Amino acid sequence: MAVKQEEINFSRNEQSETTMLPGSFAKAMRTNVIWQFIRFVAINLKMLIVVSKSH
Amino acid sequence: MARVVILGGGVSGHTAATFAAKWLGNSHEVVVVTPNAKWNWIPSNIWVGVGQMSKEEVTFDLDPVYKKAGITYKQAKAVSLNPEGSETETKPFVTIEYTGQGKEGTSEDVTYDYVINATGPKLNFGATPGLGEGSQLGEHTVSVCTADHAEHANHKLLESIEKMKKGERQKFLVGTGHGMCTCQGAAFEYIFNIEHELKKAGVRDMADIKWISNESFLGDFGMGGLHMKVGGYVVSSKIFSESLYTERGVDWMIGAHVSKVEAGSIDYELLDGTTGKENFDFAMLIPPFAGVGLKAYAKDGSDITGTVFAPNGFMKVDAKYDAGAYENWKASDWPRTYQNPTYNNMFACGIAFAPPHIISKPMSSPNGTPINPTPPRTGMPSGIIGKAVAHSVCDLMTKGESAKLHEASMAEMGAACVASAGKGLTTGTAAAMTVYPVVPDFEKYPGTGRDTDYTFGEIGLAGHWIKHILHHLFIYKAQLKPGWTLIPE
Ligand SMILES: Cc1cc2nc3c(=O)[nH]c(=O)nc-3n(C[C@H](O)[C@H](O)[C@H](O)COP(=O)(O)OP(=O)(O)OC[C@H]3O[C@@H](n4cnc5c(N)ncnc54)[C@H](O)[C@@H]3O)c2cc1C
Numbered sequence: 001m002a003v004k005q006e007e008i009n010f011s012r013n014e015q016s017e018t019t020m021l022p023g024s025f026a027k028a029m030r031t032n033v034i035w036q037f038i039r040f041v042a043i044n045l046k047m048l049i050v051v052s053k054s055h
Numbered sequence: 056m057a058r059v060v061i062l063g064g065g066v067s068g069h070t071a072a073t074f075a076a077k078w079l080g081n082s083h084e085v086v087v088v089t090p091n092a093k094w095n096w097i098p099s100n101i102w103v104g105v106g107q108m109s110k111e112e113v114t115f116d117l118d119p120v121y122k123k124a125g126i127t128y129k130q131a132k133a134v135s136l137n138p139e140g141s142e143t144e145t146k147p148f149v150t151i152e153y154t155g156q157g158k159e160g161t162s163e164d165v166t167y168d169y170v171i172n173a174t175g176p177k178l179n180f181g182a183t184p185g186l187g188e189g190s191q192l193g194e195h196t197v198s199v200c201t202a203d204h205a206e207h208a209n210h211k212l213l214e215s216i217e218k219m220k221k222g223e224r225q226k227f228l229v230g231t232g233h234g235m236c237t238c239q240g241a242a243f244e245y246i247f248n249i250e251h252e253l254k255k256a257g258v259r260d261m262a263d264i265k266w267i268s269n270e271s272f273l274g275d276f277g278m279g280g281l282h283m284k285v286g287g288y289v290v291s292s293k294i295f296s297e298s299l300y301t302e303r304g305v306d307w308m309i310g311a312h313v314s315k316v317e318a319g320s321i322d323y324e325l326l327d328g329t330t331g332k333e334n335f336d337f338a339m340l341i342p343p344f345a346g347v348g349l350k351a352y353a354k355d356g357s358d359i360t361g362t363v364f365a366p367n368g369f370m371k372v373d374a375k376y377d378a379g380a381y382e383n384w385k386a387s388d389w390p391r392t393y394q395n396p397t398y399n400n401m402f403a404c405g406i407a408f409a410p411p412h413i414i415s416k417p418m419s420s421p422n423g424t425p426i427n428p429t430p431p432r433t434g435m436p437s438g439i440i441g442k443a444v445a446h447s448v449c450d451l452m453t454k455g456e457s458a459k460l461h462e463a464s465m466a467e468m469g470a471a472c473v474a475s476a477g478k479g480l481t482t483g484t485a486a487a488m489t490v491y492p493v494v495p496d497f498e499k500y501p502g503t504g505r506d507t508d509y510t511f512g513e514i515g516l517a518g519h520w521i522k523h524i525l526h527h528l529f530i531y532k533a534q535l536k537p538g539w540t541l542i543p544e
Contacts (some may be wrong), residue, residue: 009301022514026286030484030515040517043487047471047521050491050509051250051543052434054468 057168057452060149062091062133062349064117067099067405067433068173069533070441070544071448076459077540078122078449085125085166090132090154092117094533095202100527101241103205104339105212105248107477110202113530120534129165131157136363137164138353138398147400167340169448172370172403173441176344179233183486185316186232186342195316196232196338199245208339212249215337217259225336228321230267232340234312234426237277239268240433242341243296243476248269249474251483259304260353266300266307267333267340269426271326271418273297273307276472278287279415281490282503284511289503292488295512299486308333310418312340312426313340327422344406344429346370362397369409371395376411384412386466386496393444394460400451404444405437414494434529435470436493438544439463466494469509475522487518 006023009016014025022030059079060071066086067166075084093114093436102108121128131151137145153161178200180187187193197208215225229246231239246266253259259543266273274280274292281292300307310326320334347370351359364370372395389412395401403409410430418427432440450458469491477483489511495504503510532542 009304012301012304013306015297016301019301020294021298021302031481033481033516036516036520038517039513040520043193043346043513043517043521045488046509046511047489048543049527050471050489051435053491053509054435054463055442 058086058166059083059169059171059448059452060086060088060165060167061171061173062088062149063173063405063407064091064094065173065175065406065437065485067175067437067441068171069094070406070446071171071173071404072121072126073124073533073535073539074442075445075449076126079452079472081125083452084127085119086127086129086134086167087166088129088131088149088151090130092130093541094120096526096530096533097200100199100202100205101244101248104197104199104245105252106209107248108205112165114231114234115203115530115534124535127165129153131158131163133349134162134505135350135352136170136401137352137354138363138401141352141354141356145347147398149280158235166396167398167400169402169451171444171448172346172349172351172401173405175348175406177368178342180342182235183233183313183316186313186340187287193316196340198342199241199339200341205420211337212252215251216256216258218336219253219261223262224261227262227264228267228333228335228338228340229264230311230340231269231428232313232316232320233343234269234324234424235429236269236341236343237238237429237431238341238344239270239276239428239430240268240472240474242268242339243276243348244476245339246305247299247303247474247476248488249304255477256468264305265333266305267313267321267323268307268309268426269311271416271427273309273427275415277413277415277431278493279495281488281505281510282507283488283490283519285513286505289507292512293500297469299514310426312420312424316340316408324422324424324426325422326403326418326420326426341492346407346409363401364397365409367409370401370403370407371397372408374409374411376409378411381417386464386492386494387495388412389464389466391464392447392460393440394447395465402444402448404440408432408440430491432465433470435544436465436512438469451494458505464494466492466496468492471520473522473525475519477519480520480523481516483519484514484516485518485522486512486514487521488512494542
């Protein structure tokens with residue numbers, strides 16, 4: 001069976017062997033406009049709270 | 056009528072000056088001394104460095120903005136401070152040297168009632184042989200620290216892309232150019248923008264990309280790393296960063312002090328004492344930062360620079376500079392009011408204040424070379440501190456010397472960092488990170504030193520959109536367009 005595309009980089013070198021890599025679902029969600037819009041609202045709210053706690 | 060003089064019209068000084076002008080109105084004078092004719096939204100220089108934005112898109116002329124705000128603008132650099140005046144001048148004053156407005160090279164003494172030092176960093180390229188001379192960038196590497204540097208970096212990047220298109224492999228080296236650098240975040244953002252652009256140009260397979268940095272672990276960012284919420288887990292920024300670098304096929308070398316730069320190669324020393332050479336075709340190495348080299352003189356003309364400034368050239372403020380060893384460091388060592396302990400009409404904000412110590416764990420090689428990041432003072436803290444200092448000074452001017460000073464400790468404020476690759480609204484991705492507080496407080500947050508509800512990171516389009524919005528919002532705010540005060544720092 002061929003190496004899955006998202007797992008290729010584990011074998012780049014010793015440094016890369018022990019890390020974690022996103023699978024195809026996690027990657028797809030990064031550019032899924034609906035999910036990212038939800039995250040956009042969530043991140044903005046969190047950032048606003050951080051800003052208000054900082055002043 | 057009293058006068059506040061603000062030295063430096065960057066992120067922190069511009070915030071301080073514009074709020075001071077708004078709060079003081081016509082009853083007092085606000086003077087800005089800054090050598091640049093244009094304001095630069097520095098975070099967007101990264102996009103200039105990969106040709107996604109022009110220099111004009113990240114800068115604007117200061118003169119009309121200061122005219123509109125009623126601020127007296129002197130396009131000049133501060134050279135020295137006389138906080139006690141001199142034998143011929145009873146008031147404290149700052150000596151400036153013009154860099155524009157048709158008065159280039161002429162000097163002037165500007166008296167003040169209050170002074171705010173917001174002169175930011177000297178880009179100390181000269182600290183590493185071959186990286187540059189003094190604050191001038193050398194010929195072997197590029198930088199993204201100013202809009203001009205970023206434009207030059209983009210030209211060099213395009214040259215490399217052309218070579219790759221002709222079948223010539225290129226090695227990219229990006230990171231820090233000295234063992235005592237800060238600003239890893241900027242280099243981090245730049246390396247992933249390069250990676251993104253190379254992919255877009257169809258030449259990614261012809262490029263070897265490597266990160267080199269003085270961090271003892273990937274993801275230290277000068278903050279001793281951070282633990283953040285990612286996908287329901289609380290994870291170290293080391294894991295987050297190693298994952299991102301591996302995913303994008305970027306190699307890394309950490310704990311590295313760049314000791315020499317030559318055409319096409321650098322010499323380095325690692326934390327374990329080993330030394331080596333690394334070749335490159337394109338290198339963007341951030342220089343270490345120092346104070347801009349202001350001098351201070353007493354009334355009798357004697358040199359008191361060492362009283363007012365720390366040895367690294369940054370201004371001493373109300374920090375605990377004698378905290379001693381790492382084990383004794385506390386969040387409360389960090390300054391709250393940014394008032395100079397000797398002269399209470401002097402304040403410093405942004406990068407110009409001397410931090411009490413670094414945030415990351417101090418490290419050095421067996422040869423005694425210190426290799427650790429110095430503390431970042433990013434845009435959000437620089438803006439918040441600038442505003443707090445302006446508030447204090449305005450209260451002192453309007454309510455008298457007993458007015459309570461405003462406080463803004465980096466151990467009680469957060470920072471947002473969005474490292475965004477690409478510019479397209481659906482094609483780019485960004486790592487959006489928020490850290491609260493910037494300086495960890497292990498007494499308040501015994502687990503990780505930070506509040507993990509507000510210290511988080513994630514990769515995706517959302518962060519990318521935020522970066523776009525921030526670019527436009529901050530330039531809008533800095534131009535004092537309607538509603539500017541509603542936009543937070
Ligand atoms: C490439 C890059 C990307 C970055 N990205 C981010 C980011 O995404 N998010 C973030 O939060 N932060 C980012 N930062 C950090 C941010 O730019 C700084 O925190 C911020 O600019 C610091 O503000 P400051 O006012 O202290 O210094 P500066 O903004 O550098 O301003 C200092 C000012 O003082 C002037 N000056 C210098 N010498 C003198 C003198 N002798 N007399 C008078 N004036 C003088 C300078 O010309 C300048 O106008 C980035 C930095 C870089 C280099």
